Amino acid sequence: MRxxxxxxxxxxxxxxxxxxxxxxxxDCYGPEACGIGWTKDDLSASAGIVYxxxxxxxxxxxxxxxxxxxxxxxxxxGFGARRDRESRERGHDPRIxxxxxxxxxxxxxxxxxxxxxxxxxxxxEKRRKGNVHVCGREC
Numbered sequence: 224m225r226x227x228x229x230x231x232x233x234x235x236x237x238x239x240x241x242x243x244x245x246x247x248x249x250d251c252y253g254p255e256a257c258g259i260g261w262t263k264d265d266l267s268a269s270a271g272i273v274y275x276x277x278x279x280x281x282x283x284x285x286x287x288x289x290x291x292x293x294x295x296x297x298x299x300x301g302f303g304a305r306r307d308r309e310s311r312e313r314g315h316d317p318r319i320x321x322x323x324x325x326x327x328x329x330x331x332x333x334x335x336x337x338x339x340x341x342x343x344x345x346x347x348e349k350r351r352k353g354n355v356h357v358c359g360r361e362c
Contacts, residue, residue, distance in 0.1 A: 225331035227299060228281045230259075232331070233272045236338045237261040247273050249313075251305040252282040261342075268341035270334075285326070286338045294320040295329040295337055303328075 225232075234241075240261060247256035252273055260271035267290040273283040282302050286295045298306060310317035320326045 225335075228272065228284050228297060228331045228335070230272065230274055230279055230281060232335055233259070233270070233281070233284065233338075236335055237270065237342055243271075249306070249309050251309045252302060256282065263341060263344075263346070265346040267346070268344070270338050270341070284331070284334050285320075286334050286341070287320070288337065288341055292324055293337075294324055294326050295334050296320075296326040297329050297331055297334045 241259045242262045243260045245258050245260075247258050249256070253275060255276045255278070256273055257276050258271050258273045260269060262269040268286075268288050270284070270286045272281050274281045280299070282299050283306070284297045288294070307317035318325050
């Protein structure tokens with residue numbers, strides 16, 4: 224079983240098809256933290272990683288199966304408590320992904336397995352309105 228996720232693991236899983244890149248503005252992962260994301264064309268799924276731009280250490284990965292209301296999250300050992308503390312300081316419940324949907328803490332293998340399944344899944348017939356992907360844009 225994997226103990227961590229590398230940028231390459233995520234990149235290969237999404238076929239190097241990223242839809243956004245961003246600076247991660249919280250302090251919990253340090254000053255060089257940034258992220259990249261992927262969103263399925265029909266908006267039924269998305270995923271993203273937060274990593275250090277200098278060291279390439281991946282701190283967090285989330286996989287959103289919006290069609291089934293599932294959000295997996297893996298966090299590098301030693302960083303979850305820092306993220307949760309900052310989340311509470313900013314007025315957020317660290318267990319909530321969005322609305323009433325909770326993160327399900329997971330491991331690298333489960334996150335990558337679900338992501339690969341979502342990438343391969345046939346697109347849904349109708350687009351769901353109100354989906355929010357990993358970059359925070361509502362579509």
